[in-house]
Amino acid sequence: MGAYTNPIYPYKSPADLMSTPPQRRPLIVIGAGPVGLAAAIDARLQGLDVLVLDDDKTVSVGSRAVCYSKRALEILDRLGVADQACAMGVSWNIGRTFLEQEEVYQFNLVPDAGHKRPGMINLQQYHIEEMLVARALALGADIRWQHKVTAVTPAADHATLTVETPDGPFDIEADWLVVADGARSPIRRHLGLDIEGRVFQDRFLIADVIMKADYPAERWFWFDPPFHPNQSVLLHKQSNNVWRIDFQLGWDADPEEEKKPEKVIPRLQAMLGDDRPFELEWVSIYTFQCRRMTDFRHGRVLFVGDAAHQVSPFGARGANSGFQDTDDLMWKLALVIQGQASDQLLDTYAHDRQFAADENIMNSTRSTDFITPKSRTSKTFRNQVLALAKHHPFARKLVNSGRLSVPSFLTGSALNTPDADTFAGQMVPGAPMDDAPVQVNGQDAWLLDQVGKGFQALLFVDAQPAPEVLAQLAGLQASGGSAPLRANAQAVKVTPLIVASCPLELPGMQVIVDAQGLVAKRYDAQPGTCYLLRPDQHVAARWRTLQMAPLQAALARALGHHIGQA
């Protein structure tokens, strides 16, 4: 039975890792789930050696994290697996919410055209993990399976790990340790670190069902459907004819009993209609919590993904926010390891991703409270929002069956340079960049594929730039930006990227053509407008004219040089 057989990754003896005294590695990642693997791939792309330790020997069992958001796909594009994920996954933008049998609300995740990636794809976690493993290995990441980290001893300038393997235990040291060992995080527990929040008293049944069905590729959510009265149900299409169905069961449900096929199959038959053949691939019962660690950074130990924060599943904010964690962390870690920024830059990882985790927790808690009201009054309000939603647009917007994962605007980041000039639109300092169609060498391309490779200065022009501007750009490219912290380290470069409203020849300069004018529109740009972009495709600063002094100051700020200074 089943649509999927888990691969078994080969165990490799740790003989080469064992030594006395222990070896020191620049970077170790604990956990080869989606987030740990993303960290490893990003490390390799930044030129860092990375060792990944995982206690298992395969990928996820069951579909688990199914929905990958537009922003996660943009990150996976940078990591090099998004084409594969999108080819295999089911793209969707539309979500429908039903009360009983009637549709009361519908949302479109990407209402504006002109983005490379859809609002969401659905793909089983095991498929994503397999792609990430292959990519990490191809890039030279050293992944060791059946290597269980049983102890971590933090020190001022490293951490010592005790690792258990089929060949016995050994110790190994890491200059930097990224912990991606999931919601239960044995390492977090072992270190006695706080994680606080709220446990929700409800149980949900997840079923992966294999069947041929012609439902559209949309997210369908029911409040109180006739086939499962008084509770909610969620339906998602996955790849290879696998469908994901979540049934709300209530707190009193017996998890062991509810998992039995003789209980699950009638629920599915009631939903699908008796005559449709289907196979049950995987069943699980889950409860959930919304909580986060007080601090994602503990010296040389950095927590990412579910190990650092957990949310209810309504909104797909788990794996998606985990990818955003490593997206924020890894360029900073690379600059610190390479001596180009002080380790205080990593405090901004903790600060900014804690902010994002709070936003994710807030949104998923609000959804959960709407879906599973905790009191009679709360239930009355919920049901009357649904009743009003049939007649009034405002009530439709209040229907909260999950606010699906969108990236945070990091407006409170210490790395931002506040606007001195006036801009409209959403691309404020700290904003995750909006995509747009462009042309490169006469070919159709996407803005986000042109950025995310170090710091870049996006300069909008409508004609050949003046000689003094060209001289400034050349200077930027040649001299780079800020002075390095270590004598042998390279200065951090800022690469110019010219956005021209018409085709331009600028030898030695990367030029993209904003043929549809959508880049200028989305970035409220006029000729002369300049954006300083971070390596993780976030806006650091922007001006109406390119000037070297403010740009250098903004770069220094985006590198965290001001942090800790009076």
Add this chain to the structure above:
Amino acid sequence: MSTDMNTALITDLNFHEAGRRFFRDFSPGDEFYEHLIEAHNGLSDEQSEALNARLILLLANHIGDLQVLRAALQAARQAA
């Protein structure tokens, strides 16, 4: 919009706050809803009912415009 064509009752999403910027259109409405449910936290059903009554009276006075209030009462009655 509401089915009653002469009403001034706003039925499009209208939650906002001066001086605050919301990057997602659902955020201010969700924030109000969270406050609303929180206001009932720990109350008995009877106390909640009384709170709702006080809340309606406060909001009605704030709106003041009888034409709007009549339209709201009618819309509330019709949706049931």
